[in-house]
Amino acid sequence: MSKIVDGLINLPPWLVLLVAFALPAAEASIFVGVVFPGEIAIIVAGVLAHAHKLPLWLVIVVGTLGAVIGDSIGYEVGARYGDWVLARLPKRLVKPEHVEQGRALLRRRGGWAVLIGRFTAALRALVPGLAGTSRLPYRTFLPYNLVGGLAWVTMSALIGYIAGASYKAAEHQVSLISGGLLALIVLVVLHQIARKSQRVQSWLARHRYKLPDRWLTASVLMLTAGGWLLAGLVQDAQGPTGAASSDSRLLHDVIGYQRAWLTPVARGITTLGAWPVAYGVVVVLGGLVAWRARNRVLPLCSVALLGAGQGVRLAISHAVARPRPPRGLWLTGADGYSFPSGHTTLATIAYGLAGLLLLRLLPASRLATVLVSLVAAVLAAAVGVSRVYLGVHWPSDVAGGWSLGVGWLALATTVYTLVRLVRLRRSANRLVPAEAAPEPQVVSPAP
Known part of the structure; x- marks a missing residue:
């Protein structure tokens, strides 16, 4: 080869x-x-x-x-x-x-x-x-x-x-x-086979085991992948080694594609990752869900998750303390440390949550789920690329922002799924079939 x-x-x-x-x-x-x-x-x-x-x-x-x-x-x-x-x-x-x-x-x-x-x-x-x-x-x-x-x-x-x-x-x-x-596909296929196999289900029932929920399995895999990638990028950013060793070359290659007509477009896209816009989208959609679906828990949790994710991002940023690219390359304003990209992290979490809120407002269908997920992914990707194009972030900063955002959403999904499963199990344990009450005997009056 x-x-x-x-x-x-x-x-x-x-x-x-x-x-x-x-x-x-x-x-x-x-x-x-x-x-x-x-x-x-x-x-x-x-x-x-x-x-x-x-x-x-x-x-x-x-x-x-x-x-x-x-x-x-x-x-x-x-x-x-x-x-x-x-x-x-x-x-x-x-x-x-x-x-x-x-x-x-x-x-x-x-x-x-x-x-x-x-x-x-x-x-x-x-x-x-x-x-x-x-x-x-x-x-x-x-x-x-x-x-x-x-x-x-x-x-x-x-x-x-x-x-x-x-x-x-x-x-x-x-x-x-x-x-x-390929390993992921094999695990998913084995999981599906195990769920449909009577022998496996019987064996699990005898040993009091239960296969994890499908959403729980997917969220744990995404959490593991996002966390693994973020940990590796954190280590590289402090070197710089690994992926971060190519940052300078790749940044200058991307800057080489700068054009007079494209720069205003990139500036417009990068504002989608600014906190007023990201929070605004989540708050507006959350308000619509609270009004139309009579669901206040999901909007409040979405805003809280967005704020907590930004807090984690700031903690990582101060711990790594990575400087930004040279100021002479900047085509827009920026402040704070470079890793991970704040705009990219915020856009990934915000538009993921916005997609979830939007799906609560749309008729349930697989097509709607695919389209909304695709739009959210494209927006997060576009914001990340714009940060490199504008010269305010290294490429590995953006990759770290995507990893943190996806991992944070997967963590929230994992916790939610676990809480839901625990509540369902407790409800099932408390549900005791009522004993059939004896039929009342009708006594005929004496003639």
């Missing part, structure tokens, strides 16, 4: 760009991804973008097109020839009932399977064909394919871009990310 990468890095830039299109396209269409992961070509193209041999935006566009087109071809192959292939496989290896269960699962939650599968080398080449074989509608497949392809290519290109000449370290980093996501 290392020799192949060394060969790619020495190719002409236009040829590397062509490979960055062709290799992701071939992953699922002709199953090349089973042998050779496509992110290698994207990383190498990102390294060349760092050396100013290729535009970074062009790498992302070309790689995304290759990934989306290749997965679409894999989907069509599965839709047309998947049954033919499955019919010729030994029944002892692929049981028909298992195939039908897999198709039913993809029909129910296929879009998320396509999105998550994009980030795992073990599934990336197989999920599109399986989605076609399972008759997942293409109108459902395509949006998740687009979002997953764009996110995966952007992540891989940025890792190569940040790593610069150390492309082998970048390759190892992507492998760790893919392995972590």
